[in-house]
Amino acid sequence: MWPATLLGMRVLLCPDKFAGTLPAHEVAAAVAEGWRTVAPADELLIRPLADGGPGFVAVLAEALGGRLLPVPTVDPLGRPAAGEILLTDDGVAYLESAQACGLHLLSGAERDPKATTSYGLGLLVAAAVEAGARTVVVGLGGSATNDGGAGMLTPLGVTPLDEAGRALPYGGAALAAVTALDGAPRLRGVALVAATDVDNPLLGLHGASSVYGPQKGATRADVLLLDAALERWAAVLEEDLPGCPTGLGALPGGGAAGGLGAAVLALGGRCESGIGLVTRAIGLDAALDAADLVITGEGSFDHQSLRGKVVAGVAGAARDRGVPCVVLAGRVSTGRREAAAAGVTEAHSLVEHFGGEERGGVEAAMSRPAEGLRALGARLAGQWSR
Numbered sequence: 084m085w086p087a088t089l090l091g092m093r094v095l096l097c098p099d100k101f102a103g104t105l106p107a108h109e110v111a112a113a114v115a116e117g118w119r120t121v122a123p124a125d126e127l128l129i130r131p132l133a134d135g136g137p138g139f140v141a142v143l144a145e146a147l148g149g150r151l152l153p154v155p156t157v158d159p160l161g162r163p164a165a166g167e168i169l170l171t172d173d174g175v176a177y178l179e180s181a182q183a184c185g186l187h188l189l190s191g192a193e194r195d196p197k198a199t200t201s202y203g204l205g206l207l208v209a210a211a212v213e214a215g216a217r218t219v220v221v222g223l224g225g226s227a228t229n230d231g232g233a234g235m236l237t238p239l240g241v242t243p244l245d246e247a248g249r250a251l252p253y254g255g256a257a258l259a260a261v262t263a264l265d266g267a268p269r270l271r272g273v274a275l276v277a278a279t280d281v282d283n284p285l286l287g288l289h290g291a292s293s294v295y296g297p298q299k300g301a302t303r304a305d306v307l308l309l310d311a312a313l314e315r316w317a318a319v320l321e322e323d324l325p326g327c328p329t330g331l332g333a334l335p336g337g338g339a340a341g342g343l344g345a346a347v348l349a350l351g352g353r354c355e356s357g358i359g360l361v362t363r364a365i366g367l368d369a370a371l372d373a374a375d376l377v378i379t380g381e382g383s384f385d386h387q388s389l390r391g392k393v394v395a396g397v398a399g400a401a402r403d404r405g406v407p408c409v410v411l412a413g414r415v416s417t418g419r420r421e422a423a424a425a426g427v428t429e430a431h432s433l434v435e436h437f438g439g440e441e442r443g444g445v446e447a448a449m450s451r452p453a454e455g456l457r458a459l460g461a462r463l464a465g466q467w468s469r
Contacts, residue, residue, distance in 0.1 A: 091125035099393035107131035117460025122468035135357030136224025159199035176216035194300030196229035200253035205238035223340035224280040229255040232346020258312035275352030283338035291338035358396035380411035402426030
């Protein structure tokens with residue numbers, strides 16, 4: 084926590100990762116380095132964050148301790164991938180879907196949510212159950228899948244079937260033919276929690292397929308096909324899976340990570356704010372209480388950022404305390420009025436720092452993010468340090 088003796092202002096650095104460029108701890112370190120060149124007497128407290136997506140396990144491991152257990156798994160196309168589980172002393176296992184389902188595991192040409200599977204996540208959950216966990220918290224975010232968790236259920240003992248009683252192939256498109264389930268979940272009484280980065284439902288205009296399908300490689304025709312397939316899948320889950328809540332397709336968080344949130348809900352689990360879970364684990368509230376300025380950020384500060392992601396959680400908490408909050412991002416597309424309502428005092432982008440889109444700012448932001456963040460850190464120190 085904060086030092087007992089302070090010479091300058093107290094600045095809390097709590098960013099998320101900049102997807103595709105830097106993990107959260109490197110983002111914070113770069114900003115801190117720049118700040119110290121201008122205001123070395125200020126006290127900087129670094130608390131990297133995650134909202135359920137990539138980096139979720141690493142952030143919690145640093146904060147909570149426990150054992151990191153390596154688990155072999157597979158990627159969204161079934162190729163071998165390395166996963167890990169954080170198992171704490173109180174019997175809680177933390178894992179992240181992105182290690183098995185992550186969009187970053189695929190090349191651009193390989194992205195096809197009609198075919199990608201969440202089977203690898205099921206292997207991680209099964210390993211957590213076998214390791215003796217009593218609660219399994221699954222960080223959801225950054226996925227390449229849109230199969231509503233159908234692939235995840237298979238290693239847990241539940242197989243989707245077509246009308247002829249045959250096991251369906253993997254991928255979201257195959258769910259258009261689902262008619263029944265075979266087997267029962269082998270969870271040994273484990274409680275499931277989905278740490279979600281969004282509150283979107285499974286189906287409809289704001290659902291998994293419509294909102295996130297395109298960034299995973301879906302065309303407009305694919306989106307319509309996938310949404311219809313997930314509607315059929317939700318109906319089968321409600322009918323055949325004991326304890327599945329009614330109205331599954333409309334429940335908040337069900338659309339997280341291509342419908343993995345809905346699968347957790349169908350298994351009797353619950354959705355919880357990923358950023359809320361992480362902030363409690365690392366004691367962020369106490370740090371916010373004492374801060375004079377908060378700096379957070381993520382790769383793209385856009386309309387999705389204010390739907391339960393890191394920036395929304397941090398900015399809202401800072402606003403409630405009357406503390407200014409600055410957002411740094413690779414790109415900023417959120418309107419100032421919308422951002423201000425969420426608690427954001429000001430926002431700065433690497434793209435604009437490097438000259439804007441027309442002058443190669445996008446390429447520079449992707450290739451030289453640490454350099455840009457150091458410069459922005461120095462600029463903010465000159466502006467804010469007293």
